[in-house]
Amino acid sequence: MQRVLIVTGGGSGIGAAVAAAAADRGDRVVICGRRKEALERVAAETGAEPRVCDVSSPEAVAGLVADVVAAHGRLDGVVANAGTMREGGILDLTHEEWDATVQTNLTSVFLLAKAALPHLIESKGAFVSVSSIASLRVPLGCAAYATSKAGLTMLTQTIAVDYGPSGVRANVVCPGWIRTEMSDKEMAVFGEPHGLGREEAYSEVTRLVPQRRAGTPAEAAAAVVWLLGSEASYVNGAVLNVDGGTILLDPGTVPFEFQVRPR
Numbered sequence: 001m002q003r004v005l006i007v008t009g010g011g012s013g014i015g016a017a018v019a020a021a022a023a024d025r026g027d028r029v030v031i032c033g034r035r036k037e038a039l040e041r042v043a044a045e046t047g048a049e050p051r052v053c054d055v056s057s058p059e060a061v062a063g064l065v066a067d068v069v070a071a072h073g074r075l076d077g078v079v080a081n082a083g084t085m086r087e088g089g090i091l092d093l094t095h096e097e098w099d100a101t102v103q104t105n106l107t108s109v110f111l112l113a114k115a116a117l118p119h120l121i122e123s124k125g126a127f128v129s130v131s132s133i134a135s136l137r138v139p140l141g142c143a144a145y146a147t148s149k150a151g152l153t154m155l156t157q158t159i160a161v162d163y164g165p166s167g168v169r170a171n172v173v174c175p176g177w178i179r180t181e182m183s184d185k186e187m188a189v190f191g192e193p194h195g196l197g198r199e200e201a202y203s204e205v206t207r208l209v210p211q212r213r214a215g216t217p218a219e220a221a222a223a224v225v226w227l228l229g230s231e232a233s234y235v236n237g238a239v240l241n242v243d244g245g246t247i248l249l250d251p252g253t254v255p256f257e258f259q260v261r262p263r
């Protein structure tokens with residue numbers, strides 16, 4: 001039986017790599033995002049089904065799940081991967097920026113899970129959230145993003161506990177630095193005040209990584225796809241860091257000014 005999966009934020013980065021890896025395993029993958037051209041490009045490369053959907057819209061999220069189940073008759077897995085990042089401490093962030101971050105990174109996943117769980121219970125399916133190591137350790141200048149990701153990690157673990165008895169598994173992948181559009185933008189914000197270009201900024205931040213490099217989208221996707229599959233049949237509520245060991249390293253090894261992200 002071909003599994004049917006939804007991957008949010010599938011038009012680029014980790015989501016696109018999940019679509020490719022899951023399609024390689026023979027899954028039917030519906031990728032959603034806001035940018036039609038990006039989705040169509042990934043769809044052409046992977047055979048995934050593109051679907052324009054802004055996850056910050058509650059109606060769009062409910063419609064996405066309903067349409068996928070109507071079209072395919074089942075739903076076996078959901079990857080809550082779409083995310084947005086706004087730098088800044090509380091004094092830097094506007095109320096609107098806070099709300100937009102929490103809506104996209106956290107509330108949308110509550111709504112996605114609410115719509116998907118009845119179908120995942122039926123299929124004994126799996127839910128995977130793409131959170132961040134920022135949900136586990138407090139990064140500087142990242143109040144809205146880190147708080148929303150900490151909520152996402154906990155929300156996903158509540159699914160594991162509340163719906164584990166119904167046969168659903170829910171797990172969290174916490175990437176560290178992975179080279180994608182999001183981290184390229186971060187490098188610009190991070191490097192600019194110090195006169196560093198993108199590659200130099202990557203070199204500086206990856207001094208915080210024991211493996212001394214950023215990861216690839218495919219490396220993060222491999223963890224997601226493993227958690228979705230039967231090889232992980234007794235893994236529930238886990239937090240799997242894909243960060244080259246970053247979480248373990250004392251950030252004191254990098255000069256303090258490079259850990260601050262001014263706006």
Ligand SMILES: NC(=O)c1ccc[n+]([C@@H]2O[C@H](COP(=O)([O-])OP(=O)(O)OC[C@H]3O[C@@H](n4cnc5c(N)ncnc54)[C@H](O)[C@@H]3O)[C@@H](O)[C@H]2O)c1
Pocket residue numbers: 008009010011012013014015032033034035053054055056081082083084104130131132133174175176177178179180181182183
């Ligand atoms: N790249 C990293 O270093 C890193 C580290 C930790 C966590 N993450 C997380 O990984 C996930 C994927 O990010 P990525 O690194 O692949 O970056 P990315 O920018 O390539 O992917 C994010 C995707 O989410 C989509 N998206 C954003 N808001 C959306 C919305 N409202 N509705 C639908 N789609 C929306 C974007 O269009 C994009 O395709 C994010 O949740 C991010 O927070 C990334």
